[in-house]
Amino acid sequence: MTNDRRTLDALTNKRGMNNQRRLADGIKDFITYLSTSLSVLVLGAVFVFVLTRGWQTLSWDMITGDFWGGNFKVNFTETLPGTFTAPGSLPQDAYFSEKYGFAVRDDKNHEKKDIMVLLYLDPESPLKTSVGATAGPTLDQPLSAGIGAEIRKITYVNDDGAKKSAGLLGKQNAEQMVFTLDTQSVSVDSMDFQSSGGGIRGSLAATLMLIGITLVIALPIGVFAAIYLHEIAGKGKITKMIRAAIEMLNGVPSIIFGLMGMTVFFPLTRLFGATTPNILLGGITMTVVLLPVIIRQTEEALITVPDKLRMGSLSLGATKTQTIFKVVLPNALPGILSAGLLSISRIIGESAALIYTMGTFVVDRPQLNGRATTLAVQIWSVMSGEQPNFELASAISILILLMVLVLNVSVKMITASLNKKWKE
Amino acid sequence: MANEEAKSVTDTDRTVDQLSSGGVMFRVQDLDLYYGNFQALKKINIEIPARKVTAFIGPSGCGKSTLLRCFNRMNDLIDDVRIEGKILLGDRDIKDANMDVVRLRTEVGMVFQSPNPFPMSIYDNVTYGLRCQGIKDKALLDEVVESSLKKAALWNEVKDDLGKNAVKLSGGQQQRLCIARAIALQPTVILMDEPTSALDPVATGKIEDLMETLKEDYTIIIVTHSMNQAARISDKTAFFYLGDLIEYGDTDRVFSKPADPRTEAYITGRFG
Numbered sequence: 001m002t003n004d005r006r007t008l009d010a011l012t013n014k015r016g017m018n019n020q021r022r023l024a025d026g027i028k029d030f031i032t033y034l035s036t037s038l039s040v041l042v043l044g045a046v047f048v049f050v051l052t053r054g055w056q057t058l059s060w061d062m063i064t065g066d067f068w069g070g071n072f073k074v075n076f077t078e079t080l081p082g083t084f085t086a087p088g089s090l091p092q093d094a095y096f097s098e099k100y101g102f103a104v105r106d107d108k109n110h111e112k113k114d115i116m117v118l119l120y121l122d123p124e125s126p127l128k129t130s131v132g133a134t135a136g137p138t139l140d141q142p143l144s145a146g147i148g149a150e151i152r153k154i155t156y157v158n159d160d161g162a163k164k165s166a167g168l169l170g171k172q173n174a175e176q177m178v179f180t181l182d183t184q185s186v187s188v189d190s191m192d193f194q195s196s197g198g199g200i201r202g203s204l205a206a207t208l209m210l211i212g213i214t215l216v217i218a219l220p221i222g223v224f225a226a227i228y229l230h231e232i233a234g235k236g237k238i239t240k241m242i243r244a245a246i247e248m249l250n251g252v253p254s255i256i257f258g259l260m261g262m263t264v265f266f267p268l269t270r271l272f273g274a275t276t277p278n279i280l281l282g283g284i285t286m287t288v289v290l291l292p293v294i295i296r297q298t299e300e301a302l303i304t305v306p307d308k309l310r311m312g313s314l315s316l317g318a319t320k321t322q323t324i325f326k327v328v329l330p331n332a333l334p335g336i337l338s339a340g341l342l343s344i345s346r347i348i349g350e351s352a353a354l355i356y357t358m359g360t361f362v363v364d365r366p367q368l369n370g371r372a373t374t375l376a377v378q379i380w381s382v383m384s385g386e387q388p389n390f391e392l393a394s395a396i397s398i399l400i401l402l403m404v405l406v407l408n409v410s411v412k413m414i415t416a417s418l419n420k421k422w423k424e
Numbered sequence: 425m426a427n428e429e430a431k432s433v434t435d436t437d438r439t440v441d442q443l444s445s446g447g448v449m450f451r452v453q454d455l456d457l458y459y460g461n462f463q464a465l466k467k468i469n470i471e472i473p474a475r476k477v478t479a480f481i482g483p484s485g486c487g488k489s490t491l492l493r494c495f496n497r498m499n500d501l502i503d504d505v506r507i508e509g510k511i512l513l514g515d516r517d518i519k520d521a522n523m524d525v526v527r528l529r530t531e532v533g534m535v536f537q538s539p540n541p542f543p544m545s546i547y548d549n550v551t552y553g554l555r556c557q558g559i560k561d562k563a564l565l566d567e568v569v570e571s572s573l574k575k576a577a578l579w580n581e582v583k584d585d586l587g588k589n590a591v592k593l594s595g596g597q598q599q600r601l602c603i604a605r606a607i608a609l610q611p612t613v614i615l616m617d618e619p620t621s622a623l624d625p626v627a628t629g630k631i632e633d634l635m636e637t638l639k640e641d642y643t644i645i646i647v648t649h650s651m652n653q654a655a656r657i658s659d660k661t662a663f664f665y666l667g668d669l670i671e672y673g674d675t676d677r678v679f680s681k682p683a684d685p686r687t688e689a690y691i692t693g694r695f696g
Contacts, residue, residue, distance in 0.1 A: 318553070
């Protein structure tokens with residue numbers, strides 16, 4: 001009794017915050033706060049950096065434009081002039097053609113050569129009606145000069161019916177060319193221009209194609225494998241081993257899958273006429289990368305379906321297969337959907353597995369059995385050249401971040417609604 | 425398709441008549457059941473009368489639900505279960521490997537402890553069993569839905585909205601829907617595993633009333649924790665304790681003059 005009293009007294013004396021404790025707590029708290037703010041800061045910095053570097057480049061023309069610039073000669077299907085008014089937003093040094101509804105200005109390219117850049121093109125302008133004039137796949141196909149294209153020459157018809165050239169090739173600058181066209185031409189005939197490139201249309205298309213192929217192959221395989229593991233297989237050692245093997249696949253670096261895809265699956269894609277790395281090969285490889293994710297997600301979804309529904313179905317004389325397909329699977333559908341969405345975001349973000357299987361050469365018009373890059377690989381591609389294009393890479397990054405954000409939020413929402421559904 | 429169904433219905437009717445001629449639906453002989461090394465049922469011998477309500481009572485873990493699940497072979501779904509002895513439905517041993525389990529479960533329906541309607545329409549719930557048998561005849565299905573829901577005393581409450589999702593019904597309605605769903609298959613036996621334990625007293629009363637009318641057409645075996653319920657609704661009562669069948673007889677007799685002191689102790693509430 002006296003002993004107890006003494007301990008209590010000793011405690012009471014120490015009840016107040018002594019300095020030593022305050023200091024120890026303070027240091028630990030400081031480290032906690034510092035770590036948190038540091039990680040938030042770093043994440044924020046990445047976002048801000050990418051946003052500031054890429055925002056200027058990000059535009060509809062960049063999304064829909066070709067990556068490779070080139071020299072083009074085009075004819076116009078609509079050649080007669082109209083009356084156009086200049087938009088308010090043109091810069092000081094721009095010259096606007098009131099007859100043909102476009103604006104250009106003088107500039108110098110990175111080789112310090114004079115160029116003339118297209119700044120504005122009215123939607124009704126005859127210059128919008130251009131079609132390819134050179135032999136090849138672009139002949140008579142719509143081929144419009146985008147904003148930023150370098151105009152080299154516009155051929156017009158004058159009062160005498162003779163064809164004359166205006167523009168840099170006719171030793172004229174922007175002001176002179178616009179003046180010549182607006183005063184002397186009766187109609188326009190053809191145009192030579194150099195498109196600036198730097199677009200991502202090809203990679204965007206290839207990414208979508210890759211997503212499509214991968215999901216078509218991977219979703220059914222993954223879902224059926226999950227059904228087998230969770231609904232049909234017993235709880236024995238073999239099931240455990242299969243599951244462990246699948247989990248392990250999840251930890252393999254994807255570049256190894258890329259190597260494997262190149263050596264193992266490439267012969268398969270030759271049947272589809274492939275001679276180089278190709279999108280199909282990328283899709284098959286991504287299937288292997290994604291199977292563990294899909295199986296895992298689907299199993300999670302199957303677990304949320306209450307057992308009493310399976311019991312109810314079996315007790316009504318349904319077979320196991322009927323139970324799975326009529327009761328279990330429909331109720332697991334939202335979970336399977338989120339598996340699909342997660343897979344899409346993995347495909348968008350993947351690069352290592354695709355370098356060997358799809359190549360790093362940016363292609364503007366991708367084919368299933370030909371080389372192509374996804375958006376992520378295009379970043380790698382534009383940054384690895386002699387002149388890294390940081391602006392383009394950042395702009396692509398913004399797009400990827402946006403897509404992944406949307407996908408992940410959707411997954412969260414689906415999961416939340418799924419959990420709510422079975423809460424009683 | 426309709427003809428086929430009609431034929432199978434008469435088949436079932438004949439089985440019922442044959443079976444009930446002897447008055448016995450199930451004959452259990454020397455049944456032992458093991459979960460791994462644990463023996464859950466020990467040398468059970470019991471005869472379940474046809475078109476009567478038989479109640480299984482006993483403290484938790486006594487094996488009453490385990491025995492109930494033997495009658496439609498739901499124990500098959502549990503790993504590591506071993507069963508010895510015979511369970512005869514008529515002259516067929518339902519434990520037999522050749523037994524068509526899927527067919528058996530259409531003859532022996534089951535209602536579970538917590539209502540488990542499928543998250544689909546009321547109509548689809550009731551027709552589920554028949555559709556699994558491959559019956560697509562709309563007129564027949566419509567007829568079965570109406571008659572089953574009427575027998576389960578649910579028709580008047582839901583007849584205007586058969587497309588409503590069944591999980592939106594109240595707990596008592598859900599349980600009656602589960603009964604209707606079982607009835608739709610024209611079973612001869614309905615197993616009920618504590619069907620009212622998740623329900624309020626009003627809903628419980630409705631289910632008990634329903635059992636009174638159902639036993640005219642079906643053999644009912646009910647597992648219950650409520651002594652009062654067993655006394656109110658059953659014709660026969662079996663008392664289980666630690667895997668043994670201690671006492672079995674007419675409910676009036678078991679509750680008024682229990683032969684075994686353990687039965688008396690349990691029904692008077694001294695343990696359990």
